Amino acid sequence: MTDSRGHVRALQDLEADAIRFAVARYRGRMSEVARRLGIGRSTLYRRLAELDISVDEAAGI
16 A cells, blocks of 8 residues: 555555456456446446556456
């Protein structure tokens, strides 16, 4: 939750890490990822685009 200087990380960075973790954990099954994160699939895909996260890269594919 903190950066290398001990400061609280930006919410956007934490969100990106949570999404990457969930995509990897559920092996790219986006319906499951969205359900576990408590958001809709369209919201998940929008956030992936906004955060410039590749599903294949995050899922380790």
